[in-house]
Amino acid sequence: MISAKxxxxxxxxxxxxxxxxxxxxxxLIYFDNAATSQKPRAVIDALxxxxxxxxxxxxxxxxxxxxxxxxxxxxxxARAAKFINARSPEEIVFTRGTTEGINxxxxxxxxxxxxSGDVILLTEMEHHSNLVPxxxxxQRTGAAIAYVPITGDDGxxxxxxxxxxxxxxxxxFSMVHISNSLGTLNPVAELCARARKRGIVTLVDGAQSAGxxxxxxxxxxxxxxAFSGHxxxxxxxxxxxxxxxxxxxxxxxYQGGGEMIxxxxxxxxxxxxxxxxxxxxxPDISGPIGLSAAMDYLDAIGRQNIWKHDQDLAHYAYEKLAxxxxxxxxxxxxxxxxxxxxxxxxxxxxHAHDVVTLADQAGVALRGGHHCTQPLMHKxxxxxxxxxxxxxxxxxxxxxxxxxxxxxxxxxxxx
Ligand code: 7TS
Numbered sequence: 001m002i003s004a005k006x007x008x009x010x011x012x013x014x015x016x017x018x019x020x021x022x023x024x025x026x027x028l029i030y031f032d033n034a035a036t037s038q039k040p041r042a043v044i045d046a047l048x049x050x051x052x053x054x055x056x057x058x059x060x061x062x063x064x065x066x067x068x069x070x071x072x073x074x075x076x077x078a079r080a081a082k083f084i085n086a087r088s089p090e091e092i093v094f095t096r097g098t099t100e101g102i103n104x105x106x107x108x109x110x111x112x113x114x115x116s117g118d119v120i121l122l123t124e125m126e127h128h129s130n131l132v133p134x135x136x137x138x139q140r141t142g143a144a145i146a147y148v149p150i151t152g153d154d155g156x157x158x159x160x161x162x163x164x165x166x167x168x169x170x171x172x173f174s175m176v177h178i179s180n181s182l183g184t185l186n187p188v189a190e191l192c193a194r195a196r197k198r199g200i201v202t203l204v205d206g207a208q209s210a211g212x213x214x215x216x217x218x219x220x221x222x223x224x225x226a227f228s229g230h231x232x233x234x235x236x237x238x239x240x241x242x243x244x245x246x247x248x249x250x251x252x253x254y255q256g257g258g259e260m261i262x263x264x265x266x267x268x269x270x271x272x273x274x275x276x277x278x279x280x281x282x283p284d285i286s287g288p289i290g291l292s293a294a295m296d297y298l299d300a301i302g303r304q305n306i307w308k309h310d311q312d313l314a315h316y317a318y319e320k321l322a323x324x325x326x327x328x329x330x331x332x333x334x335x336x337x338x339x340x341x342x343x344x345x346x347x348x349x350x351h352a353h354d355v356v357t358l359a360d361q362a363g364v365a366l367r368g369g370h371h372c373t374q375p376l377m378h379k380x381x382x383x384x385x386x387x388x389x390x391x392x393x394x395x396x397x398x399x400x401x402x403x404x405x406x407x408x409x410x411x412x413x414x415x
Pocket of ligand 1: 034035036097098099100127130176178179180181208228367371
């Protein structure tokens with residue numbers, strides 16, 4: 001749902017109780033949204049309501065509370081399907097997060113479908129969670145891994161060799177939608193279309209996109225799409241894996257246990273259909289319920305509005321940082337439409353961790369490090385960057401204060 005009118009951003013900010021506090025005696029400026037977002041009152045209330053009124057295990061009891069829990073849990077599945085425009089709730093598997101979603105595909109689809117000589121295609125800007133599961137799979141199957149290169153500091157995918165890279169040996173192409181280190185928005189619909197033409201299965205890592213821009217898995221044309229609840233105003237410990245139904249149905253279970261079976265004998269088990277086949281054991285029940293409230297909340301704002309708001313902050317921050325000089329900026333250049341709501345940078349002769357530590361003293365929460373993209377850092381010739389990542393409750397005033405703090409840090413290290 002895209003709402004036509006401009007949201008009242010300052011009223012929305014007041015929905016987040018955590019933002020109204022001081023840190024080290026300074027007003028908190030929370031610019032670590034790519035790591036995890038804050039939670040609005042509506043989500044906190046949904047969790048409290050569930051535990052105060054409805055808590056029971058799902059899919060087993062016949063009593064009232066179990067019925068209520070099961071209904072809310074399955075309604076959340078339908079809500080998630082609507083959030084990304086899946087064809088049906090059956091295409092939604094609840095996971096712990098993006099990481100588990102990708103591991104599930106690598107473990108269940110990958111082990112069944114890959115063999116020695118096959119190729120897994122990734123990009124050079126992947127998060128470790130879209131690298132390590134494939135490396136484990138490659139070790140187990142003898143498959144090889146190839147990478148779509150990036151162009152340099154402006155962090156775009158270099159697609160000039162894509163036709164050659166999409167060779168007949170490639171069985172799956174797994175790509176990040178928005179890079180958490182560079183802020184690049186990748187042309188995933190085009191990439192999926194080119195892969196699909198060659199019969200290659202596609203996975204999109206939507207950890208940084210699902211809550212930040214409109215997402216329509218049918219329009220993207222991917223086979224799998226994974227994201228995390230905690231980055232989109234939902235609780236930690238819950239995520240979503242979308243899979244096209246025919247692929248999910250053909251996949252063996254990922255873990256075994258209760259909930260995922262039709263019948264069990266001492267030597268043989270019949271499994272449920274997907275998605276339940278992939279949800280062994282008592283699931284996180286409050287997670288999907290909180291996540292559903294988060295999805296309602298975000299769609300009432302409109303993700304196109306959120307995208308524009310966050311991009312405006314990123315462009316504003318990029319230009320103000322660039323004007324300081326003596327620093328390196330990563331990712332798409334100033335004003336690029338392909339830059340999402342974050343800015344990675346490195347001050348000349350100052351370690352990213354020092355920047356983050358000093359910014360924290362000024363109340364500004366940043367992240368410094370390799371951002372779980374070590375190979376990308378090596379490619380860029382750095383060990384780490386400092387990163388400011390925005391969400392719709394952040395403001396231009398906060399960016400002004402942040403840039404002022406960075407200027408003071410530069411001054412401190414020049415002394
Ligand atoms: N993929 C991308 C692109 C990510 O940014 C992250 C987390 C993940 C996958 C993994 O998500 P999880 O919820 O399963 O952990 N990124 C970050 C970050 O940038 N800072 O902290 C976590």
